[in-house]
Amino acid sequence: xxxxxxxxxxxxxxxxxxxxxxxxxxxxxxxxxYGVFAFFVLMSLLPILWLLYSSxxxxxxxxxxxxxxxxxxxxxxYAGAWKLGRLGIYFINSIIYTTVTTVAVVVFxxxxxxxxxxxxxxxxxxxxxxxxxxxxxxxxxxxxxxFFMEKSFMLTNTRLGVxxxxxxxxxxxxxxxxxxxIKAIPDSIIxxxxxxxxxxLRIFFSIILPMSAPVAITIAIMTTLSIWxxxxxxxxxxxxxxxxxxxxxxxxxxxxxxxxxxxxYAALMIxxxxxxxxxxxxxxxxxxxxxxxxxxx
Numbered sequence: 001x002x003x004x005x006x007x008x009x010x011x012x013x014x015x016x017x018x019x020x021x022x023x024x025x026x027x028x029x030x031x032x033x034y035g036v037f038a039f040f041v042l043m044s045l046l047p048i049l050w051l052l053y054s055s056x057x058x059x060x061x062x063x064x065x066x067x068x069x070x071x072x073x074x075x076x077x078y079a080g081a082w083k084l085g086r087l088g089i090y091f092i093n094s095i096i097y098t099t100v101t102t103v104a105v106v107v108f109x110x111x112x113x114x115x116x117x118x119x120x121x122x123x124x125x126x127x128x129x130x131x132x133x134x135x136x137x138x139x140x141x142x143x144x145x146x147f148f149m150e151k152s153f154m155l156t157n158t159r160l161g162v163x164x165x166x167x168x169x170x171x172x173x174x175x176x177x178x179x180x181x182i183k184a185i186p187d188s189i190i191x192x193x194x195x196x197x198x199x200x201l202r203i204f205f206s207i208i209l210p211m212s213a214p215v216a217i218t219i220a221i222m223t224t225l226s227i228w229x230x231x232x233x234x235x236x237x238x239x240x241x242x243x244x245x246x247x248x249x250x251x252x253x254x255x256x257x258x259x260x261x262x263x264x265y266a267a268l269m270i271x272x273x274x275x276x277x278x279x280x281x282x283x284x285x286x287x288x289x290x291x292x293x294x295x296x297x
Contacts, residue, residue, distance in 0.1 A: 048272070055265035062261045077262035078270070081253070084260075085267055089242060090249035094228060096159065097245055101166040102223045105174050106216050108167070113178025114208045118190060119200070128179065134172030143236055150237060157240040165237070166227055174219045181215040182208060221282075228275060246271050 054062060055077055057070035081087060116128045146165055147156075155161030185208065193203045209216070231247040238244050250271050253264045 051265055051268055051272075055262065055269045057262060057265075059260065059262050066261075074262075077266035080260070081263040081266040081270065084263065085249045085252050086241060087246065087249045087267060087270055090244055090246045091270070093159070093243060094246040097162055097166060097234075098224055098227045100163050101170060101227045102220050104163075104167050105170045105223045106219050109171050109174030109219060110178045110182070110209060110212055110216060111204060112171070112175050113182050113212075114200075114204050116175070116179045117182040118185075118187070118208075128175075131172050131175045134169070135176065139169065139232060143232070146233075147236060157238055157243055159243055161237060162234060162243060162245075165233055166230070169233075170223050170226065173222070177215050177219060178212065181212055185211055224278065225275065 050067070053069055054066070056073045056075070058072055058074055058076075061068070061070055061072070112131065116124055150156050150161045150165075155164070189207060189211075190203055193207055198206065229247060230245070231251070234245045234248055235251075238248075250264075250267045253260065253267050
């Protein structure tokens with residue numbers, strides 16, 4: 001009898017010990033997982049925080065200690081960067097290029113996607129493949145031919161000469177995502193609209209575009225981020241100050257103003273701040289759009 005009780009007690013101890021060990025392992029795993037996430041978040045945020053407070057430091061304090069917090073906060077770096085780097089006109093141009101390109105890519109890309117997905121003909125596979133192959137072509141491969149083409153059509157140093165290539169390089173991925181998404185829209189909805197007398201444009205703007213909101217948000221996010229930060233095309237295709245964009249203005253501080261570290265940091269913050277505001281305002285829509293637009297249907 002005593003032996004049986006002892007075995008039961010030993011079994012109970014082993015079970016409790018195993019349960020305790022398993023729960024501790026899970027707890028340790030959670031701690032390790034969240035610790036790794038926290039480390040990478042910290043590594044991402046620290047450079048931004050350092051750039052932010054350094055942009056308010058006088059040059060003398062930056063030269064003395066680049067990591068220390070500013071003793072005397074100043075806005076002179078921003079005023080100097082805005083004036084010396086001509087960031088005002090560059091900022092306006094970036095807004096124009098980003099807004100016009102994003103709207104055009106979303107509308108034209110989804111229009112083409114609707115045609116490829118729901119209005120097929122014998123040319124559809126060829127035309128669709130012609131667009132999609134643009135995803136595989138590197139930007140460096142088309143820069144020189146594009147420059148000579150724009151020069152032939154007298155589009156160099158014009159805003160139109162910047163916007164058209166931006167739309168062209170953004171459309172392939174837009175059409176790919178849009179086509180895969182619109183394929184999942186039931187044909188019965190479109191057929192019902194046709195029976196009611198709706199034409200292709202009416203169907204697109206009244207049915208396809210609203211139903212494609214998730215992928216449209218994804219396309220808009222990707223286009224906005226890529227065009228706002230684009231440097232190579234604008235650097236090659238423009239020489240006139242009035243048509244350059246913000247990345248060119250920031251790049252100008254790597255030349256004669258190399259030692260003006262405070263102005264460099266301020267210029268970088270001016271370029272970074274709109275995208276940070278964009279994220280904080282639309283972060284829920286960004287998350288929903290990427291999640292919904294990344295899967296078919």
